[in-house]
Amino acid sequence: MSEAVASPARIGRPAIGALGILALALGTLQSVVEPALPLLQRELGVSPAEGALVANALLVTGAVVTPVAGKLGDRYGGKRVLVLLMAVVSAGGLLASVAPNLPVLLLGQVLQGVMVGALPLSFILVRKHLSAGESQVAIGVVVALFTGGGMVGTLVAGPIAEGMSWHGMFALPTIAIIVTTLVVTRLMPHDPPVRSDTGIDWPGVVLLSGALLAFMLGLVTVTSGGLPPLVVGALAVVVVALATGWVVVERRAASPMVDLRMLAKPAMWNACVLTFVITVSSGMVILLLPQLFAVSADGYGFGADTTDIGLFLLPGAIAGAVSDSVGGVAARRFGPRAVVVVGTVATAATLLVLASLHTAAWQLVLAKVVTAFAAGVGTTALLAGAATAVETRDTGIATSLLVVTRVIGVALGAQIGGAVLAAGADPTTGRPAEAAFVTGFATAGLVAALSLLVVRVTKKGVQA
Structure with a gap:
C-alpha cells in the first residue's frame, strides 16, 4: 500500500503533551507585549500610536496566515508546515529579543505572527492520528494550554523585564518554543499530504x-x-x-484565502459587521487600560510597573478565557442576537462610566473584566451562529472569515486608541492628557453601542 493511502500512525500522550506545551509557550510569547507596552514605549522612545504597532504587527500576520494554514497543512503535511512555521516564529522571537529599535522589533513581531497558524495545524495533526472522540479531548487540551499561556505571559512579562530586560520577555518563551518544537518533531509521526487541485492564493x-x-x-x-x-x-x-x-x-x-462571496449570505454579513464593531471597541480598551495604569501616580494615573499591570490585567484575561466557552452555550440557548445585545449594553455602559470615573485601580480592573467577557461571549456566539447558519461544507470558510474580521477589528481598535492618546499628548512631556483617555473610553463605548444599531437594522431587514 502506498504512503498516500496508508493509515496514519497513532500518537500517544507524550506527543499530545508536547503539542500542548508548545501551545503554552506560544500563548506566553503572544501575550507578553500587552502589559509591557508602556515599558516598551519608554525604552524605545515612541508614542502610544507607534507602540500599538508592536502588538498589531503580530495580529496582521495572524489574520493573513490563519486562512491559509490549514490548506498548507493539507497540501504539504501538517507536521512539516508546523515545524516550518515554528522556525519562522523562533526567528521572530530571537530577533525581537535583540531588537535595538522599533523597526527591528516590528519585524520580529511580524515573523512571530505566523504562530496563529499553529492551532489549526495542531488540530489537523490530532484529527489525522486519533479517533473523533480522542481528537476532541486533545484539541481541548491544546486550546486550554494556549489560553493558559496567555495568562502566563501576562504575569511573567513584568518579572522578566525587571529581572533581566524587556528583551528577555521574548527570549525565554522563544527558547521554550525551540526546545518544544524539537520534541514535537521527534514524537509526532509524519502525516501524508492530501492532493488538491486548488492552489494557495x-x-x-x-x-x-x-x-x-x-x-x-x-x-x-x-x-x-x-x-x-x-x-x-x-x-x-x-x-x-x-x-x-x-x-x-x-x-x-x-481558491481564495477568504471567500468574499460568503458575505452575500445575510447571516454572514451581519455576523461580520457585528464582530468588527465589537472587536474595534475591544481593541481600544486593550490599548488604553495598560497606558492609564502606567501614567505617573502624581497626576491622574497609578504609576504601575509592568508586573503590576500584568496583575491588574489578569482577571480580564481569565474572563476572556471563560467567555469563549460560554459564548457557544449562550448562542444555542438565547440566540446570537440576544447575546450581542446584552454584551453591548454592558460594554457601552461600562466604558461610558469609566470615561468619567477612573480614580481607582479596581474600577479599571472591573471594566477590563466586563468588556473582555462581553466581547468574548459576543464574538464567540456570532462565530457559533454563523457556523450553523451555512452549509456544512462552508463551515471552514465562514469561520475563517469571522476569525480574520475579529483580528482586523482588534488591531484597528488598538491603533485608534493609540492615535487618540498620541493626538492628546502634551507636546513637552509626551504624556497623554487625562482628556485623551476620557475621549478614548467614551469613543470605545459609543463604538460598542453601534452594535445595537446594527442589530436593529438587520432585524428589520430580516422581517422585511
Whole structure:
C-alpha cells in the first residue's frame, strides 16, 4: 500500500503533551507585549500610536496566515508546515529579543505572527492520528494550554523585564518554543499530504498584508502630525488601491484565502459587521487600560510597573478565557442576537462610566473584566451562529472569515486608541492628557453601542 493511502500512525500522550506545551509557550510569547507596552514605549522612545504597532504587527500576520494554514497543512503535511512555521516564529522571537529599535522589533513581531497558524495545524495533526472522540479531548487540551499561556505571559512579562530586560520577555518563551518544537518533531509521526487541485492564493495573501500594514502605518503617521496634505492623500490612495486589489483578486481566485462571496449570505454579513464593531471597541480598551495604569501616580494615573499591570490585567484575561466557552452555550440557548445585545449594553455602559470615573485601580480592573467577557461571549456566539447558519461544507470558510474580521477589528481598535492618546499628548512631556483617555473610553463605548444599531437594522431587514 502506498504512503498516500496508508493509515496514519497513532500518537500517544507524550506527543499530545508536547503539542500542548508548545501551545503554552506560544500563548506566553503572544501575550507578553500587552502589559509591557508602556515599558516598551519608554525604552524605545515612541508614542502610544507607534507602540500599538508592536502588538498589531503580530495580529496582521495572524489574520493573513490563519486562512491559509490549514490548506498548507493539507497540501504539504501538517507536521512539516508546523515545524516550518515554528522556525519562522523562533526567528521572530530571537530577533525581537535583540531588537535595538522599533523597526527591528516590528519585524520580529511580524515573523512571530505566523504562530496563529499553529492551532489549526495542531488540530489537523490530532484529527489525522486519533479517533473523533480522542481528537476532541486533545484539541481541548491544546486550546486550554494556549489560553493558559496567555495568562502566563501576562504575569511573567513584568518579572522578566525587571529581572533581566524587556528583551528577555521574548527570549525565554522563544527558547521554550525551540526546545518544544524539537520534541514535537521527534514524537509526532509524519502525516501524508492530501492532493488538491486548488492552489494557495498567494496574491491575496500579499495584498491583504500590504493593505493592513499600510493602513496602520498611515494612521500612525497621520496622527503624529506635520505631514503635508499631499502625503496624507498618497497614503490613502495606497491603502484603497491595495484593498481594492485584494477584493478583486479574492472574487476571481479559484481558491481564495477568504471567500468574499460568503458575505452575500445575510447571516454572514451581519455576523461580520457585528464582530468588527465589537472587536474595534475591544481593541481600544486593550490599548488604553495598560497606558492609564502606567501614567505617573502624581497626576491622574497609578504609576504601575509592568508586573503590576500584568496583575491588574489578569482577571480580564481569565474572563476572556471563560467567555469563549460560554459564548457557544449562550448562542444555542438565547440566540446570537440576544447575546450581542446584552454584551453591548454592558460594554457601552461600562466604558461610558469609566470615561468619567477612573480614580481607582479596581474600577479599571472591573471594566477590563466586563468588556473582555462581553466581547468574548459576543464574538464567540456570532462565530457559533454563523457556523450553523451555512452549509456544512462552508463551515471552514465562514469561520475563517469571522476569525480574520475579529483580528482586523482588534488591531484597528488598538491603533485608534493609540492615535487618540498620541493626538492628546502634551507636546513637552509626551504624556497623554487625562482628556485623551476620557475621549478614548467614551469613543470605545459609543463604538460598542453601534452594535445595537446594527442589530436593529438587520432585524428589520430580516422581517422585511
